[in-house]
Amino acid sequence: MAAVVSRIIDVYVFRRDADAVRFLLLRRAPMLRLGGTWQSVHGRIETGETAAQAALRELREETSLTPTRFWQLEFVNTFFVAESDEVHFCPTFAAEIAPDAQVSLSHEHTECRWETGADARREMLWPGQRRAIEEIEALILSPANCERYLRISGAF
Numbered sequence: 001m002a003a004v005v006s007r008i009i010d011v012y013v014f015r016r017d018a019d020a021v022r023f024l025l026l027r028r029a030p031m032l033r034l035g036g037t038w039q040s041v042h043g044r045i046e047t048g049e050t051a052a053q054a055a056l057r058e059l060r061e062e063t064s065l066t067p068t069r070f071w072q073l074e075f076v077n078t079f080f081v082a083e084s085d086e087v088h089f090c091p092t093f094a095a096e097i098a099p100d101a102q103v104s105l106s107h108e109h110t111e112c113r114w115e116t117g118a119d120a121r122r123e124m125l126w127p128g129q130r131r132a133i134e135e136i137e138a139l140i141l142s143p144a145n146c147e148r149y150l151r152i153s154g155a156f
Helices: 051-063 117-123 127-140
Strands: 003-005 008-016 021-028 041-044 069-081 086-096 109-115
Touching: 008 051, 008 127, 021 051, 021 117, 021 127, 041 051, 051 069, 051 086, 069 127, 086 127, 109 117, 117 127
Parallel strands: 003 086, 008 086
Antiparallel strands: 008 021, 008 041, 021 109, 069 086
């Protein structure tokens, strides 16, 4: 029977430019699993960390960014990995950064770029990635009343 695990997080980073909201895309280094694909911040939850703590740590490690605001998403990315016979439940977060914040990539990525939601969804390989961006647009960036309930307060 496949194991069910939750030890990975995703963070979708966005900024509000003068003309549009743009999402950060990171190109995975070619020597790593899924090399060459575009993705969000993605990483493991370490022992003793909450999912939100892991998301903030991975955001800093992979991009050197600190959010101005931070949200949990209702969407939990679910995927199966046959090699390990595991079903993964991946808590997902959104992080807004200042428009002038500078990205500094870790060794896990070779390049980054900022794209509108529509363009970011076209670049993403997996349906779960596209759904996360759709949820951010619908629940955080729109006038929906749920943004305040998803916001995570605290020191970043």
